[in-house]
Amino acid sequence: MPAKLYKKDVSPPARAAIMACEIFNVPVEMVDVNLLEGEHLTPEYLKMNPCHTIPVFVDGDFVIHDSHAMLMYFADTYGNNSPLYPKDIKQRTLINQKLFFNDGVLFTRLRIIANPAFVHGVKGVTKMQLDNVQETYDFLEAFLSRHKFLALDHITIADIAAYATVSMFHYIVPLDTNKYPKLAAWLKEMEKQPYCQKYNAAGAKAFGEYMKSVTETK
Known part of the structure; x- marks a missing residue:
């Protein structure tokens, strides 16, 4: 199964993660979270992210719920020593x-x-x-x-x-x-x-x- 990015486009951290997925060609399925209907407060979502924030990146049993950590991870995993996050x-x-x-x-x-x-x-x-x-x-x-x-x-x-x-x-x-x-x-x-x-x-x-x-x- 492909990794999933749970997001809402109005959210700056979510947009940063989405842009990073595009830049680093991360194979991921985008999943919109309806905040008004409380989808971020369901037991299933809270199991992924007790902080009930967006975005959340899920790849099997590997979960990241901070956008800055996602950007670092995407760059290191898919960036091939990209100048966007160099090894120096x-x-x-x-x-x-x-x-x-x-x-x-x-x-x-x-x-x-x-x-x-x-x-x-x-x-x-x-x-x-x-x-x-x-x-x-x-x-x-x-x-x-x-x-x-x-x-x-x-x-x-x-x-x-x-x-x-x-x-x-x-x-x-x-x-x-x-x-x-x-x-x-x-x-x-x-x-x-x-x-x-x-x-x-x-x-x-x-x-x-x-x-x-x-x-x-x-």
């Missing part, structure tokens, strides 16, 4: 550093805004939340002042993971391209990648349209 230990450490930044800062700040809206129907965004998004722009601009991409001077899996998240921030806080030229250039470069156009654009837009309807400052 220092380069890999720089990539890992930005993967952890996406997980601990970028996605965490997005989730704090998005979860109340999607899960509980809460409307409005606080000034602190908006300031936190603005601060992420400062961080990213600083990183991109050192390299063309987040970790190195070429695209890596850190860019794939972060782009899936950052591509939705402008729906909450519009990006000032004059203030953040390097971030704007990075977003434009990522946007034109075929896998981003194919697997990220529609999900990000759906998220953005919903968030714009509920994110009036409170």
